[in-house]
Amino acid sequence: MPSTPALAVESLSFQVGGARILTDVNLEVTPGEMIGVIGPNGAGKTTLFNMISGIHAPTAGRIRLGGTDITHEPVHRRAKAGLGRTFQTSNLFPGLSAAENVRLAAQRRLGGNLSVLRFPRRGDDASREALAHLEEVGLSELADVPAGGLSHGDKRKLEIAVLLAMEPAVILLDEPMAGVARADVPGLSEVIRRLHRGHGCTVLMVEHHIDVVLGLVERVAVLHQGTILALDAPGAIMADPLVQSAYLGAAV
Numbered sequence: 001m002p003s004t005p006a007l008a009v010e011s012l013s014f015q016v017g018g019a020r021i022l023t024d025v026n027l028e029v030t031p032g033e034m035i036g037v038i039g040p041n042g043a044g045k046t047t048l049f050n051m052i053s054g055i056h057a058p059t060a061g062r063i064r065l066g067g068t069d070i071t072h073e074p075v076h077r078r079a080k081a082g083l084g085r086t087f088q089t090s091n092l093f094p095g096l097s098a099a100e101n102v103r104l105a106a107q108r109r110l111g112g113n114l115s116v117l118r119f120p121r122r123g124d125d126a127s128r129e130a131l132a133h134l135e136e137v138g139l140s141e142l143a144d145v146p147a148g149g150l151s152h153g154d155k156r157k158l159e160i161a162v163l164l165a166m167e168p169a170v171i172l173l174d175e176p177m178a179g180v181a182r183a184d185v186p187g188l189s190e191v192i193r194r195l196h197r198g199h200g201c202t203v204l205m206v207e208h209h210i211d212v213v214l215g216l217v218e219r220v221a222v223l224h225q226g227t228i229l230a231l232d233a234p235g236a237i238m239a240d241p242l243v244q245s246a247y248l249g250a251a252v
């Protein structure tokens with residue numbers, strides 16, 4: 001019997017005025033799978049992420065997280081239900097150290113007293129966990145550096161460490177390579193690979209760097225003018241004449 005999808009988008013549509021931004025989008029992410037969403041500028045990728053995370057309400061359709069209908073749940077309840085998201089612009093606390101950012105996420109999950117004023121005890125569970133997650137993303141040496149002082153690439157790694165501390169069932173990565181220096185792309189790709197393969201996280205990722213997407217994911221969804229043009233393994237997507245003529249041939 002097929003397992004319940006970790007995330008299911010069913011017949012999702014979004015219209016603003018007379019404009020159809022998304023039309024009948026269907027997408028199922030199986031537990032432990034990573035799907036990359038690609039498509040030209042304006043295809044609707046960010047809108048799709050905003051619908052899934054609850055920033056905008058769809059005009060029609062449903063969104064299920066592990067079988068539970070979350071279509072009408074507010075953002076914070078979706079997060080509580082196990083949906084984690086990174087943003088194109090960082091949502092870290094810039095004045096807090098890298099370790100504090102991760103510790104707060106771990107503390108929230110562990111149900112502890114949320115306090116940044118109280119001097120953290122280095123030995124508490126959340127602090128220990130924070131340091132372990134920083135090590136996993138290769139930021140141990142920068143644990144005491146304020147998040148705002150990190151490079152773009154290191155901020156993205158820190159966001160992933162924060163996500164690891166939250167232990168979400170499904171992770172939405174919104175253009176993780178945006179603004180990241182070319183030299184830092186392989187290192188960040190490796191961190192995402194470990195997040196997925198090492199931790200078995202279920203991931204839906206929007207990314208413009210197609211080579212990065214093709215190297216990381218099990219399946220690629222091509223969004224074009226608000227609809228899913230193709231959904232398949234990377235090799236099949238690259239060989240799909242429809243994808244080539246509508247997107248890859250012109251845009252890459």
Ligand SMILES: Nc1ncnc2c1ncn2[C@@H]1O[C@H](COP(=O)(O)OP(=O)(O)OP(=O)(O)O)[C@@H](O)[C@H]1O
Nearest residue numbers: 016019021039040041042043044045046047048223
């Ligand atoms: N709330 C809104 N009101 C009006 N138009 C919108 C709204 N949200 C999105 N759009 C339009 O919908 C289309 C899809 O936008 P979206 O940002 O989702 O595309 P995208 O694929 O993420 O593009 P990019 O790759 O440039 O980030 C665009 O034409 C955009 O102008």
